[in-house]
Amino acid sequence: MSQKHSTISRFGGFGLGLRRTHYDDFLDGDVPVDFVEVISENYMIEGGRQLRILEQVREKLPVIIHGVSMSIGSAGGLDTDYLAKLKQLERRIDPLWVSDHLCWTRTSAHNSHDLLPMPLTEEALQAVCANIDQAQNALGRAMLFENPSSYLTFPEDELTEWEFLTEMTRRTGCYLLLDINNIYVSAANHGFSAQDYLAGLPLERVRQIHLAGHDPATPERAIIIDTHDRKVADGVWDLYAKAVGMLPGPVATMIERDDHIPPLPELLAELDRARGIASEAREPVPA
Amino acid sequence: MSASETTTLAERQAAFMRAILDDALPLPLGWGNSQAAGMAVYRGNYRSALMDALADTFERTKAYVGEQAFSQASAHHAIANPPASWTIDEAGAGFDATCAELFGDNPEVAEIAWLEWAMLDLATAPDSEPLDPAGFGARTAQFGDEDWMGLRLEFQPRAMSRIVHHDLTALWTVLGDENEPRPDPSLPEPQGCLVWREGERPTFILVEPGNAHAFAAMQGGASYGDVIALLAGDAPDDQAVQNAAMRAGGYLGQWLQEGIVTGLKA
Numbered sequence: 001m002s003q004k005h006s007t008i009s010r011f012g013g014f015g016l017g018l019r020r021t022h023y024d025d026f027l028d029g030d031v032p033v034d035f036v037e038v039i040s041e042n043y044m045i046e047g048g049r050q051l052r053i054l055e056q057v058r059e060k061l062p063v064i065i066h067g068v069s070m071s072i073g074s075a076g077g078l079d080t081d082y083l084a085k086l087k088q089l090e091r092r093i094d095p096l097w098v099s100d101h102l103c104w105t106r107t108s109a110h111n112s113h114d115l116l117p118m119p120l121t122e123e124a125l126q127a128v129c130a131n132i133d134q135a136q137n138a139l140g141r142a143m144l145f146e147n148p149s150s151y152l153t154f155p156e157d158e159l160t161e162w163e164f165l166t167e168m169t170r171r172t173g174c175y176l177l178l179d180i181n182n183i184y185v186s187a188a189n190h191g192f193s194a195q196d197y198l199a200g201l202p203l204e205r206v207r208q209i210h211l212a213g214h215d216p217a218t219p220e221r222a223i224i225i226d227t228h229d230r231k232v233a234d235g236v237w238d239l240y241a242k243a244v245g246m247l248p249g250p251v252a253t254m255i256e257r258d259d260h261i262p263p264l265p266e267l268l269a270e271l272d273r274a275r276g277i278a279s280e281a282r283e284p285v286p287a
Numbered sequence: 288m289s290a291s292e293t294t295t296l297a298e299r300q301a302a303f304m305r306a307i308l309d310d311a312l313p314l315p316l317g318w319g320n321s322q323a324a325g326m327a328v329y330r331g332n333y334r335s336a337l338m339d340a341l342a343d344t345f346e347r348t349k350a351y352v353g354e355q356a357f358s359q360a361s362a363h364h365a366i367a368n369p370p371a372s373w374t375i376d377e378a379g380a381g382f383d384a385t386c387a388e389l390f391g392d393n394p395e396v397a398e399i400a401w402l403e404w405a406m407l408d409l410a411t412a413p414d415s416e417p418l419d420p421a422g423f424g425a426r427t428a429q430f431g432d433e434d435w436m437g438l439r440l441e442f443q444p445r446a447m448s449r450i451v452h453h454d455l456t457a458l459w460t461v462l463g464d465e466n467e468p469r470p471d472p473s474l475p476e477p478q479g480c481l482v483w484r485e486g487e488r489p490t491f492i493l494v495e496p497g498n499a500h501a502f503a504a505m506q507g508g509a510s511y512g513d514v515i516a517l518l519a520g521d522a523p524d525d526q527a528v529q530n531a532a533m534r535a536g537g538y539l540g541q542w543l544q545e546g547i548v549t550g551l552k553a
Binding site for chain 1: 295297299300301303304308317321322324325328329333337340370371373374378410411412413444484487
């Protein structure tokens with residue numbers, strides 16, 4: 001049974017992922033960002049330097065905690081030890097919000113440490129919604145869930161991904177973290193229209209956007225791979241501009257880089273580009 | 288597996304996971320080329336994530352054995368020990384045993400891997416306040432013989448000890464700098480290795496084997512008196528007991544000095 005949780009207020013800032021390479025930049029100076037996002041699992045620990053650094057950064061900036069291992073789509077339910085540690089981190093950091101992905105990562109026996117695709121069926125939707133209820137009740141707050149990038153679809157699919165996400169937010173009261181690169185990647189991999197995807201979503205539930213780079217298809221490999229290891233592609237920037245223009249209000253935007261992490265100025269330049277696009281897209285059209 | 292065998296979400300997920308873990312398994316019935324191409328990406332992601340995690344954790348082991356040998360060892364470990372924990376850091380659990388199996392002619396490899404794992408584990412251990420020698424002195428000032436013999440200590444969470452046969456101090460230093468010449472790794476005699484955290488920084492020292500045995504015993508709940516008996520050996524005479532008491536006192540002083548002791552057990 002879904003409990004009602006407090007509304008997540010809009011926050012229209014621009015931020016970056018807090019990565020080890022940039023710890024000193026964030027500790028020593030004033031990095032021109034409005035928030036940082038951290039991978040939850042890296043800080044669901046008992047002590048040590050990493051946790052201390054996060055607490056110090058939190059004194060300067062709002063923090064979002066973004067998970068990769070909740071496995072909200074697991075048929076076997078959630079890991080209660082995981083939830084307890086996430087809650088501990090949430091209490092310690094008091095984040096803007098807590099997010100994870102629409103995916104599954106584990107069975108009762110093994111963990112893939114990858115964001116595996118959900119069959120888009122009513123059975124899967126029921127399992128996801130039950131797990132979201134459990135997670136939101138455990139945390140005592142509504143969460144955001146991110147649309148995944150995926151490399152296959154299932155013959156048994158009954159819904160589009162946007163229909164699945166729409167129904168998921170309606171049944172659980174959760175919010176959406178819209179990963180524009182993931183829409184771009186999955187649209188290309190599965191042959192749907194990114195525009196239809198955006199138009200089919202409950203955009204009033206979006207509170208954050210992720211922008212990231214991907215590995216394009218090659219003559220040997222028709223699949224685009226979501227890699228987070230390079231600059232945001234032009235096609236993704238175009239889709240970002242469309243998405244921001246369609247959103248009913250400001251949302252947080254983040255550049256997400258997890259591999260081949262460049263010096264901070266390079267990421268800040270990409271963030272400036274996002275600021276410019278968002279500002280242009282939200283300007284009222286002259287009469 | 289057939290479509291009729293994989294009808295529930297749980298069964299589909301179990302089949303998907305099996306297909307990721309084992310390249311040789313046939314794909315589910317009804318899957319075509321597009322699903323096969325997608326599964327190839329997921330299989331690749333799974334292996335590269337684990338191998339990258341092992342390479343991050345075991346940087347010095349990798350530097351010692353070389354890129355190719357490490358890559359083979361990490362692939363072997365990932366296949367033999369598919370992870371179950373939600374944290375990918377746990378993928379490195381038991382990698383020292385994998386190294387012992389694969390690098391049997393170079394047993395120092397397993398010791399380097401053990402040390403790297405211990406250091407990683409300590410980096411995220413709960414914070415604790417050391418009991419310094421002055422504080423210890425104040426807490427034990429009124430102790431009589433019986434109190435001393437019953438003394439039990441609390442140590443830093445996850446501090447570790449073991450017996451090693453190779454000069455991990457020298458190896459650790461040179462493997463952090465690729466320009467340093469490699470030392471002869473063997474020790475003339477086995478030594479103990481204590482691993483703990485100095486503030487936020489994991490560290491280690493090589494010590495007498497008796498020190499490591501005493502530490503392990505007290506960490507496991509033995510009393511100071513038990514440790515003296517352990518060090519004195521079987522059927523000791525008075526001199527042996529006296530020597531053992533002096534050694535135990537020396538070890539205790541070192542643990543206090545290094546900040547590994549956090550309190551006295553009630």
